[in-house]
Amino acid sequence: MITSLLHDDMKSFQDLAHNFASKELAHRREESDRYPFGLFDDTVLAKAHELGFLGITLPEDMGGIGQGVRALCVILECICRTDASLAAIIFTNTLAQEILLKAGAVDLLRQVTVSNNPKDILISFPSYSNPEEHKNLPFATKGDMGYSLSGSIDYVVLAPIASQALIPARITGQDGYSLFLVDLRSPKVKKGESLFSLGVHACPVADITLNGAEARLVGQEGKGPAFFEETANMMYVAAAAVSLGIMKGSFDYALTYSNEREQGGWPIINWSEMKMILADMAIQMNIAEMAVSEACNAIEKKVAGWDVCAKTTALHVQNVACLVTTDGIQILGGYGYMKDYGQEKRFRDAAQNKALLGMAPLRKMDLIDQINSMR
Amino acid sequence: MIPNSEVQSIMKRFPKFEDSFIGLEYAPRLPKGIIRETKELIAYARKFNDEVVRPKALLLDKKTHEDPDYLPYDLMQTASEWGFYTMWVPKLFGGRGKNLPSLSPVVEEISSACVGIANVLAVHYLGLTSLMTSFNMKVTNRILKEVVEGERKGKPCLIAFAITEPIAGTDVEDNDLVDKGRVTCRAERVNGGYVINGRKVFISMGQVSEWTFVFAYTDLKKPSQNRVDFVVRTGTKGFSVGRHENKMGQRVCPANELIFEDCFIPDDQVLIDAYTIKKFTDKPLGEVMQRHMDYISSSSKAGVCAIGVGVARGAFEDALKFASETEVRGRLLINHEWAQCILAEMHKNVTLGRLAYMEANHANSHRGIYELLQMKPMYYYLKFMPSLYFRMLNPMLNTGLTTWAMSKMYYDMKKTEDVDCTSGLSSLAKFAGTDIGVRNCQLAMDLMGQAGLRHDRGMEKRLRDAKLLQIYEGSNQINRIASFKGLIAPVYPQTRVFEQ
């Protein structure tokens, strides 16, 4: 496949991410997927930080590497071929950073990114939902000393390890929600146990309860939905890149296996039904890659309707990744179902990734409303 | 309208009436008592779900993550106390003698709460069916007596089923493939029995079952014509348990490697081999063995379809509950039209899946493996005669006469069209029901979004559990080919299967 995602200037990022994934992630994949789920050992995050993966789109003067969405996609895709957990960490952190940037909360962000400790840099966020889907968001009260938050919020990604969380909360009497930065080390914040999830086990998640926890407003009151939507529009394509990488990993492994495994006296790839399944996987994967690349182009050039392009890409690619990874197990037969082979993990990770940035049916509904309104 | 002779001749054309409307043809022959019995059994399974399965399912799944070597002895004990391991053992063998097709809706019921736990119960019936369909009444009688005794003494005695080998999975399932493959489980004829060497993999409940049904081959170059089907007791010298597989789902039901190293199997544990078949047929061993496999799978694949339907139903019920409690964009999810359509689609899948296994079982009852037991006089006779009567009859099973009669009937006289139809339909049900299982889980995950990802909501476990159903009892690709072979290929004699 001509990797259309890869403009010449992206090759170095691809090599970097590829080397990193094979050196740091491949041999840890099985272990970091094992119960009790948690994080990779510290070296993985430290190395990722060193390479700039915890600040891919962050400006250089804030400690990032100042790249655009294409570099983000290339890096996420490459990492996910090996293990999507780290990609989920990078995705969530980038999403939170970008929201802060969109909200103009540069000073707040600077205070977080100044640290050299990778865990201090991480900002947690409930990235597997759109805050609007939560009926009972925490509520914020404004006092003399600033805002304080109370209530609970589910499934905050990175909460078990990050020092900060970007929390959506409602201000009494206002529509919509506002976004706040909360220090998770505060005694007024209670983190639940690391949650047992379907996939990306090395990307920890927890529910959070807030009891009047001090919070700093991000941007303006009531502007949460706008900041989230604006950022999500760009991040959709990154979510698609995660699914694309998972698909590629699944396809590569299935193709190799089908050449090695013999049944009926020859490699199973010679059975035409197997060829058909592999071809379907390749078709879905290649189209996904083209879609991600085109969406990156559209975003970079800010062509009209770029956001529709990004949303469409995410919905399509996140969905087909679930189908492709299902076949990815099937090609291996019983072995595909075992934890030793990585295919079952890709199946789980793809299904997990489908929920990134909110429920797919609601996103579809928004998409058609937007397309309709553009006529 | 048109003369009967014309009706008959038109309806002999493909698709034949008798193959397409089996349930309708069977309906007048169905003993009415089966309906009530089945209803009672489903209610019993629901109670079991409420009291045992639902409270344990997630806890046990978590436990198997904490301890990947966890074995479900407690659960087996409980299932045994509820009578599940003898429920479908015919009364003639001392069991509770419930009608065998009713196993499917019961399995659907339990799978709707937890597929792994359903398999801790159901795998035993795969082993049991493989024994019973060998029609070696003496060996079957001996082992089923132990099963019944096990339940009485509170020491569950289960039967596992082992045919898959490390480098021959699909290949051992069909005689057209096995000679091209590389089977390695060898049976060497010695005085008084066989010596077995080789390995089996992925054997569900292998480690915790008392007996295992096994295929081995006296000639590895021509296995199709040289198979030996036998049973081995766990703990026998030369027979050991290897690795405990680390699976994505259905984790409470262990899958093991089984190892044979110069393991002696006496003749009285051999079910079918080249010698035993001579007593009842002139057919080649390969043909008899393929038929044995067809009988096993026509029963078990209907059951796996029911498991698929069960998990599809569980996913539907979870999604429905979620939708009825969760407000999205100012309205309960259940009141969004798009969500209603997804729920209707899931419900349709469950309903059609159920029809598929019911039809496969009607075929088994009308023209297949359950035919004898499901005949009205036989059904009522077995149902209403007291246990004492069957205890008196039981020694007859050891005389050889019953083995001869049953083998003659099922291996020598049964029409090939009936076997093709029943095994084809059960393969169809298998891939239909299990694809539905995975599909409904994926739809439920879409509907539940973030909540579906959490273990404590149960949905993610269902998805992990469901995927296995598309793989075991033959991959769904192979079941498509098997249904083509049984139901479509006979129409065109020039059709060749597994030849490219």
Ligand SMILES: Cc1cc2nc3c(=O)[nH]c(=O)nc-3n(C[C@H](O)[C@H](O)[C@H](O)COP(=O)(O)OP(=O)(O)OC[C@H]3O[C@@H](n4cnc5c(N)ncnc54)[C@H](O)[C@@H]3O)c2cc1C
């Ligand atoms: C958890 C678990 C429990 C199991 N329990 C049992 C058990 O209790 N007893 C038992 O005996 N077995 C059991 N099995 C084995 C199961 O039945 C096999 O895994 C299954 O038959 C597939 O065989 P395989 O895994 O070797 O895959 P393979 O046969 O290697 O197949 C790999 C892929 O190749 C395809 N393929 C192979 N041959 C062909 C062909 N001719 N044409 C087209 N495509 C082909 C398959 O469809 C599949 O997609 C279990 C398996 C698992 C995973």
